[in-house]
Amino acid sequence: MIIIIEGPTGVGKSTLALQLAQALDTEIIGADSRQIYRYLNIGTAKPGIEELNLIKHHMIDICDPKETYNAGQFASDVSRIAASLETSAKIPIICGGTGLYIRAFLEGLFEHPPFDPQIKARLLSELDEFGINEMYSRLMTIDPSFATKISSNDPQRILRGLEVYLATGKPISYHWSKQKPRPPQKILRLLVNIERESLYSQINSRLTAMLKLGLLEEINDLLTRGYTWTDPGLNSLGYKEFQAFFEGNATQEECADLAAQHHRNYAKRQLTWYRKINYDLTIDPKHFSLSDILGALK
Secondary structure, X not given: OEEEEEOOOOOOHHHHHHHHHHHHOOOEEEXXXXXXXXXXXXXXXXXXXXXXXXXXXXXXXXXXXXXXXXXXXXHHHHHHHHHHHHHOOOOOEEEOOOHHHHHHHHHOOOOOOOOOHHHHHHHHHHHHHHOHHHHHHHHHHHOHHHHOOOOOOOHHHHHHHHHHHHHHOOOHHHHHHOOOOOOOOOEEEEEEOOOHHHHHHHHHHXXXXXXXXXXXXXXXXXXXXXOOOOOOOOOOOOOXXXXXXXXXXXXXXXXXXXXXXXXXXXHHHHHHHHOOOOOOEEEEOOEOOHHHHHHHOO
16 A cells, blocks of 8 residues: 655645654655755755654655756655565655656656767757757647646756657657556555645745745855756756846845746646546645545555
8 A cells, every 4th residue: 555645836745744644653755856855945845854853754855956866766766665664564655746756656667778868968959059948849849748747947857858759759758658557556646735726825925934934045055055056956946036036137026926926837737737637535634634544545
C-alpha cells in the first residue's frame, strides 16, 4: 500500500500528510521539484525543523541549487525509499504537487540510449538567441499534450521535450504512452482541493507571509553563495520573479505581485492536470476526518 497526496500549490497538502503520518506511524516522501534543493527553504514552503523532527521526511535537501534533477531520477529514488519503508511495515506517504514526478513513479520511465549531445547544445544556443517564449511555442506545436502540463517558463522541461522529439522523431508524450507501469500494487490517491477563489487568496497570503519570514534575505544568501539566476535552484517559481528587484529594475511590490500571479497560474495548470485523474478521495483540508482516509485503507 502506498498513499499519494496531491493538490495545487498552497492548498495544505503538507499539513494533511503530517497528520496522516502521525496517525500511521510512518514517514513522508516529498514530491516537490524545488524542495529537493538545499538553501531554498522559505520560498518552497519546505517543512520546518519542528515538522522534520516530528516526522521523518525524504527527498528534502538532496541537491545543490546548481544541479539538475529529473522525473526519472525521482522515480528511481522514491521506488527505493518506498520499498525500504514497506519492508519495515510502514505505509509510504508521497506528498507533493509535481505531477510529472508522481506520474513517472506510477507509470514507469521513458528509457532510451544516450542522445547526441549536439542536439542539447544546439537547443541551448537557440534558447539564448530566440528566448524561452519561442522555444515553448515550438514545443506547443510538436507536443501540445506535454507542453500544456509544464510551465511556459521552465527551460529544463521545454528543452527536454524538444530534445526527445529531435532525437527520436516522436514527442515525449508518445513515449510516455508506451511506458510500462509499475507492477500492480494498491495505491490510495488523495486530492486536496478547495474552491478556486479561496485557493488564490491563500496563495496571495502565503507569499506575503514568505516575504515577512525573510524570502528576500534567503534569495540574497543564495546570490552571496555564488548561485546565479540561471541555476535550477534560483530559476524557480517564487524566486526568479525577484531578479528584477535585485538588479534594480523593479520594486519589491512589483516582483511580489508577479510571483503571486505566477503561483496562481501554476495552481491553475495543476488543477487542469488533476481533472484527468481519478482520485480515491477528494479532501477539503479544513473539513475532513482522518477516519475517512484510514477507512479507505482497509
